[in-house]
Amino acid sequence: MSRIADHLILAPVxxxxxxxxVMLLVDERRRAFKAGINVACTFALIGLAIALLLxxxxxxxxxxxxxxxxxxLGSWPAPFGIVLVADRLSTLMLLLTSILAAAAVVFSLARxxxxxAHFHSLFQFLLAGLNGAFLTGDLFNLFxxxxxxxxxxxxxxxxxxxxxxxxxxxxYIAVNLVASLLFLxxxxxxxxxxxxxxxxxxxxxxxxxxxxxxxxxxxxxxxLGIAFLLKAGIWPMGFWLPTTYSAATPPVAAVFAIMTxxxxxxxxxxxxxxxxxxxxxxxxFGGEWLVSGGLMTIAFGAIGMLAxxxxxxxxxxxxxxxxxxxxxxxxxxxxxxxxxxxxxxIGSTLGTAAFFxxxxxxxxxxxxxxxxxxxxxxxxGEGEDDIEEDDEVGIxxxxxxxxxxxxxxxxxxxxxxxxxxxxxxxxFALLSAALNPPGMTAGSGAIPAVSWAxxxxxxxxxxxxxxxxxxxxxxxxxxxxxxxxPHVRVxxxxxxxxxxVLCAIQAAYAGPIMQYMRATAQSLHGPWTYMHEVMEPPHxxxxxxxx
Amino acid sequence: xxxxxxxxxxxxAGSGVWLILRPRTFQLVIGLSLISYAVNLxxxxxxxxxxxxxxxxxxxxxxxxxxxxxxxxxxxxxxAIVISFATTALFLVVLLAxxxxxxxxxxxGREQER
Numbered sequence: 320m321s322r323i324a325d326h327l328i329l330a331p332v333x334x335x336x337x338x339x340x341v342m343l344l345v346d347e348r349r350r351a352f353k354a355g356i357n358v359a360c361t362f363a364l365i366g367l368a369i370a371l372l373l374x375x376x377x378x379x380x381x382x383x384x385x386x387x388x389x390x391x392l393g394s395w396p397a398p399f400g401i402v403l404v405a406d407r408l409s410t411l412m413l414l415l416t417s418i419l420a421a422a423a424v425v426f427s428l429a430r431x432x433x434x435x436a437h438f439h440s441l442f443q444f445l446l447a448g449l450n451g452a453f454l455t456g457d458l459f460n461l462f463x464x465x466x467x468x469x470x471x472x473x474x475x476x477x478x479x480x481x482x483x484x485x486x487x488x489x490x491y492i493a494v495n496l497v498a499s500l501l502f503l504x505x506x507x508x509x510x511x512x513x514x515x516x517x518x519x520x521x522x523x524x525x526x527x528x529x530x531x532x533x534x535x536x537x538x539x540x541x542x543l544g545i546a547f548l549l550k551a552g553i554w555p556m557g558f559w560l561p562t563t564y565s566a567a568t569p570p571v572a573a574v575f576a577i578m579t580x581x582x583x584x585x586x587x588x589x590x591x592x593x594x595x596x597x598x599x600x601x602x603x604f605g606g607e608w609l610v611s612g613g614l615m616t617i618a619f620g621a622i623g624m625l626a627x628x629x630x631x632x633x634x635x636x637x638x639x640x641x642x643x644x645x646x647x648x649x650x651x652x653x654x655x656x657x658x659x660x661x662x663x664x665i666g667s668t669l670g671t672a673a674f675f676x677x678x679x680x681x682x683x684x685x686x687x688x689x690x691x692x693x694x695x696x697x698x699x700g701e702g703e704d705d706i707e708e709d710d711e712v713g714i715x716x717x718x719x720x721x722x723x724x725x726x727x728x729x730x731x732x733x734x735x736x737x738x739x740x741x742x743x744x745x746x747f748a749l750l751s752a753a754l755n756p757p758g759m760t761a762g763s764g765a766i767p768a769v770s771w772a773x774x775x776x777x778x779x780x781x782x783x784x785x786x787x788x789x790x791x792x793x794x795x796x797x798x799x800x801x802x803x804x805p806h807v808r809v810x811x812x813x814x815x816x817x818x819x820v821l822c823a824i825q826a827a828y829a830g831p832i833m834q835y836m837r838a839t840a841q842s843l844h845g846p847w848t849y850m851h852e853v854m855e856p857p858h859x860x861x862x863x864x865x866x
Numbered sequence: 867x868x869x870x871x872x873x874x875x876x877x878x879a880g881s882g883v884w885l886i887l888r889p890r891t892f893q894l895v896i897g898l899s900l901i902s903y904a905v906n907l908x909x910x911x912x913x914x915x916x917x918x919x920x921x922x923x924x925x926x927x928x929x930x931x932x933x934x935x936x937x938x939x940x941x942x943x944x945x946a947i948v949i950s951f952a953t954t955a956l957f958l959v960v961l962l963a964x965x966x967x968x969x970x971x972x973x974x975g976r977e978q979e980r
Contacts, residue, residue, distance in 0.1 A: 459942055459945070463945065463949070466949045466953070469953075470952065470953065470956065473953075473956055473960070477960065477963070480963075481967075482967045482968055482975065485960065485963050485964045485967050485968075485975075486964060486968070486974070486975040488960055489891070489960055489961070489964050489973060489975075490973070492953075492956070492957050492960055493886070493894055493898070493957070493973070496898050496953055496957065497886065497898070497901070499949075499950075499953070500898075500901050500902055500905050500950075503905045503908075503909060503946055504905055504908060506942075507905075507908055507909040507912040507939065507942065508912065510912055510938070510939070510942075511911075511912030511913070511914075516938075
């Protein structure tokens with residue numbers, strides 16, 4: 320292992336920060352140059368994420384699992400210095416982020432990056448914040464990275480300006496500022512009791528907390544949890560999400576699809592680490608809240624999808640359903656369900672991001688308010704002018720429309736969870752894990768009611784998504800008689816296609832990917848290796864990764 | 867001392883929460899600032915209140931740690947102050963943009979119909 324490879328873990332944070340800062344210095348008129356840096360940096364991040372993922376998944380020659388690359392900033396020993404930890408979960412999230420970012424940035428090159436100043440810098444800062452939040456092993460450092468990504472996201476929400484975006488941005492910023500303050504309260508409460516901010520150290524100290532202080536630690540964790548659930552858009556704290564996401568420019572909304580998953584990531588990491596099986600009396604603290612919040616979010620999102628009249632709102636509600644599903648599955652606290660939730664999270668994030676991008680292309684050829692008009696027509700039965708439509712029979716759809724239609728069908732099958740793509744496999748994995756709880760032998764034992772609730776919620780939300788998507792699709796592709804074919808460029812269609820192809824790949828290689836997710840879930844539910852690797856004194860530190 | 871600080875934090879946080887539930891953007895920004903002051907004091911209080919105890923070791927001699935105040939919350943407070951200052955400034959810009967675009971200082975961008 321060379322010395323440079325040791326510092327590889329820092330690169331996903333340092334590279335975008337550096338690129339963003341450099342681009343700030345470049346004049347705004349040299350847009351091609353900035354775009355070049357942004358694209359190069361984003362694709363470099365994909366490479367980095369793949370390298371880290373392979374490292375974290377590799378098994379060292381001496382047989383020890385080396386899935387933890389621990390990077391100590393300034394070589395300070397663990398509880399005192401800040402650590403960056405690259406394990407299976409964080410490298411997976413890094414890869415997902417960089418893939419979404421690459422798709423969004425290529426898409427934005429067609430026209431959206433010209434809609435306002437400093438798009439490329441803000442984009443890179445957002446990536447730095449996201450990557451940092453996924454990598455850090457320190458609670459307060461997590462807060463700093465959260466603020467970094469939020470500050471960048473405030474700028475990106477407002478990118479393109481206009482009253483709708485400023486209004487949505489105002490609500491978004493206010494809600495997130497309150498969440499950040501809650502985050503601080505939770506962190507300081509936990510620090511006041513446990514006396515440490517290092518996540519691994521915290522996990523070691525929580526079982527030993529005296530019972531009088533335990534309530535305070537739990538209160539701190541609950542306040543912290545509310546901050547994360549708010550960011551993930553869990554009901555009843557997710558009302559800001561559909562408005563913000565549908566008002567944001569499409570490439571920004573596509574990247575924001577990962578932002579709700581940051582909340583899911585932190586809950587997965589912290590909750591399973593601090594309140595896993597080893598936490599003594601606090602084990603599984605708050606799990607039922609996660610499940611019920613998740614189920615309510617699924618219901619709210621499904622109803623929202625049925626009610627939404629334009630497609631970008633529909634996509635935003637699909638984000639809500641996906642984050643609700645993830646939380647409901649995580650909250651059950653079973654390794655099998657967590658693995659399914661991870662698989663589902665990857666697929667649904669890719670699918671909704673592709674849908675956000677696709678919506679803009681489809682909407683481009685239509686006059687504004689067409690959806691409103693269509694709904695009014697449905698209700699009042701006016702404008703049934705399909706008599707002249709006989710002349711139109713047999714007209715071939717232009718290639719662009721055919722591509723958009725195919726993309727739409729693929730997105731619909733991802734969001735509704737229908738067979739060809741990975742959405743179906745993800746839901747299948749979730750349900751089969753929910754209905755086969757560990758320790759249940761064939762024909763004996765009852766399936767807990769909450770599993771049935773998850774089953775009903777998943778199936779019904781899939782049905783709602785299917786109905787909503789079919790209605791939107793019919794309205795966008797079949798109903799308009801004299802619609803103009805939108806002008807779509809290759810660099811706009813390619814990212815959408817790439818994201819959907821990735822969904823297909825995820826379905827085709829479901830076996831190995833699911834195996835990786837299972838390994839991830841196992842190490843999340845048994846975090847002893849994580850704690851040990853982080854707390855190990857640096858002089859005894861083994862090399863950072865595989866090979 | 868603890869009681870006074872607790873009352874102060876409570877007053878600040880309570881006023882802040884009341885203000886962020888108000889419909890005007892200026893009230894919102896003042897409310898957020900008040901809550902952030904309350905949170906900063908709270909972080910400081912979580913390092914335990916000490917009078918006359920320095921946060922860093924004096925001289926090369928390693929003294930008894932219980933003679934010193936916990937330096938970490940003080941560092942955290944500094945970070946939190948800087949971050950909340952920056953985000954408040956950013957929020958003020960959005961507030962002005964919203965005022966300019968909608969012509970009202972209502973958080974919904976339009977006055978409530980009566």
